[in-house]
Amino acid sequence: MSKELVKAMQVLEEEKGISRQVIKEALESALALAYKKNYDQAQNVEVQFDENKGTIKVYSVKEVVETNYDSTLEISLEEALKINRAYEIGDKIKFEVTPKDFGRIATQTAKHVIMQRIREAERENIFEEFSQYVDEIMTGTVERQDHRFIYVNIGRVEAIMPLGEQIPSEQFEPDQRIKVYVAKVDKTSKGPQIVVSRAHNDFLRRLFEQEVPEIYDGTVEVMAIAREAGDRAKVAVRSRDKNIDPVGTCVGPRGQRVQAIVNELNGENMDIIEWNEDPVVFIQNALSPAQVFKVDFNEEAHACIVVVPDNQLSLAIGKRGQNARLAARLTTYKIDIKSESSYADYLEEQAALALEAQAAAEAAQDQDSTDDSVVEARDQAVEAEEAVLEAEPASDQ
Template sequence: MGKEMLNALDTLEQEKGIAKEIVIDALEAALVSAYKRNYGQAQNVEVEFDMKKGNMHVYSVKEVVDVVFDSRLEVSMEEALDINKAYELGDTIRFEVTPKDFGRIAAQTAKQVIMQRVREAERNIIYNEFITYENDIMQGIVERQDHRYIYVNLGKIEAVLSKQEQIPNEVYKPHDRIKVYVTKVENTSKGPQIFVSRSHPDLLKRLFEQEVPEIYDGIVEIKSVAREAGDRAKIAVMSRDENIDPVGTCVGPKGQRVQAIVSELKGENMDIVEWSADPATFIANALNPAQVVNVTFNEKEGSCVVVVPDYQLSLAIGKRGQNARLAAKLTGFKIDIKSESDMEASLEALEETGLERTEDYAESLEETMSAEEAIDVENVIESIEDQEDLESDLRIDDDVEEGNLDSEEAEEMIELAEDENHVEE
C-alpha cells in the first residue's frame, strides 16, 4: 500500500490542488477512530504516516507515574527507566501497537478520507469560482424543472430559478439558452447552491452594460431602474460627457441596442429617460410619454402633486396605473397625478371653504366648550358682523378726514348701509 498511497497523494495534489499535508492530517485522525472502533481500545493512541515509505504506524501513548491505576493510559516509573534512564514523572512514552492486519483497515479508511477530501475540494473550487459571479449576469441552459424550481446549467453546476424570480408568462423549455442574474451563492453542507433570477431589476443594468459600451466604460451611468418583469420597465440614465446623449446612446442606431435587450426579455417594453438632479425635472421625465405642467412637493411626506393636461391624464397614469407606479419607483417619490381642471376645482373649493370659516369657527367653539361655558353662536356671529360694520364706518370717517368724501356724502353712505341692513332683517 505504501507506494500506491504516495502516488495517490501526488496525483491528488497535482490534479485537484489538494496539499498532501491536509490529506495526511485527515487520514491520521480517521485511522485513530478506526483503530478504536475495530479493536475496542479506549487507550490514547496516535497514528503516524511514514512520508518516505507510505506506511502507517499506531502508537499507544502512556504517562509516566509512580503508581499505575490504568495500564492502558499509564506506565510505572520503573518500566520507564528500563526503557530509557532519561524519563521523568509526567513524561509520555509511545509504544507501537500496530496490528498485523491494520494495513487493510488503513487502506479502506484512506480511500474514504481521500474521496471525502476530493469532494470538499471540488466544492470549494466551484464555490470560489462562482462567488465572483454574485450580483452579475451569466448565460445558462435550461435542464429541467419541477413544481418549485427551474434548473439552469451554468457549466460546472446547476443553478435554481424559483417561481418568484421568473418572468410571468415566460415559458422555459429544456435546452433553451437564457441569461440569468446571480442573486446569491451559498456554500452548504451539500455543496455550493446558486440562486438566479430573471425578474431582478439589476438584470437590466447588466444587460445594458453588455449592449452599451458607454455604460460599461462609465461614460453613461444608470441611476435607477424600476421594473415590472415581463411587461414594462423604466431606466433613468445620465451622461458624464456633455457631448453624449445618454438616452440616444442606450437606444442605439435605429433602436438596435435596446431591441436586443427587449428580445432577450421576451418583449418587455423599455422607457429610457434622462436623470436630472432637479426632482421636478426628473419626475417630469419619469412620467414620459405624458407632458407635465407643474410639480408641487411635500418634503415632509416625500410626496408630490403632478399636474398634467386634461387630455393626457390617462396617459400619465397608464394602464392599471402602471406608468405612475413605475415613475414613483424610479424617482423615490409618492406621486399624485391631477388634471388641470381637477386642480382648478380643488383650488376653488379651497377658496370657498375659506369664506365660510367664520361660521365654522363659531360652530366648532360651541361643540368644544363645556355646558357651563357654552355661548350663543348667533351672538358670536352678530358681534363679528357688528365689528365689520364698525370697521366700515371707520373707513368712511377716514375718507372724510382725507378729503375724499364730504360730510353730506358720508352721511348718505351711512344711511344707505343702515337701510340695507333693515332690508336684510
C-alpha cells in the same frame, strides 16, 4: 492499500482540484477513528501517512506527568526519562501501536469517512469559486424545468432559477444557452446552492454594462431601475461628462444598443430617462412619455400630486397603472396623478375643507368664550352669597 491511496490522491487533485494536503488530513483523521473504533477508544491516537513511502503508522500519544498517571493517556516522568533524559513534564511522547492487520480494517472502516471529507472539501471549493461570481452575469445551459425551478448548468454545478427570479413570459428548451445573473450562493447540507435570476434589477444593470462601454467605464451611471420583468422597465441614467448625452449613449446608433438588451430579454420594453437631482425634474422625466404640467410635493409624506393635461392622463397612468407604478418605484415617491380639470376640482374641495375647518375652529373659540363667561358669572354669584351669609350674624347682634 497505500499505493492505491497515493494514486487516488493524485487523481483527486488533478480532476477535482482538491489539494493533497486536504486529502491527507482527511485520511489521517479517518484512520485514527478506525483504530479507536476497532482497538482502543481510550487512547489518544495519531495517524501518520507518508505519501513518499506509502506507509501508514499509528501512534499512541502520551503526556509526561509526575506521578499517579493514566497509563493509556499518560506516562510518568520517571519512565519518560528512561527513554530520553531530555523529556520534561508536559511533553508528548509517541509510541507506535500499528496493528498487523490494520490495513484491512482501516480500509473497510475509513472509506466512508474519507469520501465524506473529500466531498466536503470539494463543496467548499465550489462555494468559494462561485461566490466570486455573485452579482455577475454567467452563461449557462438549460437542463430541465419543473413547477418551482429552471435548472441551469453553469459549469461544475447546476444552478437553480426560482419562480420569482424567472421572467414570466419566457420559455426555454433543454440545452438552450441563456444568460443569467448570479443572485447568491448558499451553503446547504447537500452542498452549495447557486441561485440565478433573469428578473433581478441588477441583471438589467449588468446587461447595460455589457452593451454600453460608457457605463462600463463609469462615464455614464445607472442611477435607478424599476422593472416589471418581461414587460417593461424604466432606467434612470446620468452622465459624468457634460458633453455626453446619457440617454442617447444608452440607446446607441439607430437604437442598436438598447435593442440588443431588449432582444436578450425577449421583447421587454425599455424606457431610458435622464436622472436629475431635482425631484420635480426627475419625476417629470420618470413619467415620460406623458407631459407633466405641475408637481405638488408633500415632503413629510414623501409624496406628490402630479398634474397632467386632461388628454395625457391615460398616458401618464399607463396600461393597468404600469407607467405610474414604475415611475413611483424609480423615484421612490408616492405619486398621485391628476388631470388639470380634476386638480382644479381638488383645489376647490381643499379650499372648502379649509373654510369648514376654520369655521369649526372659530365656533369652538366662541364656545370657549361663552363657557368662560358663564363660569365667571357663577363665581361672582357664589362670592355674593358668601358675603350675605357672613353679614347676617352681625345684623342679629
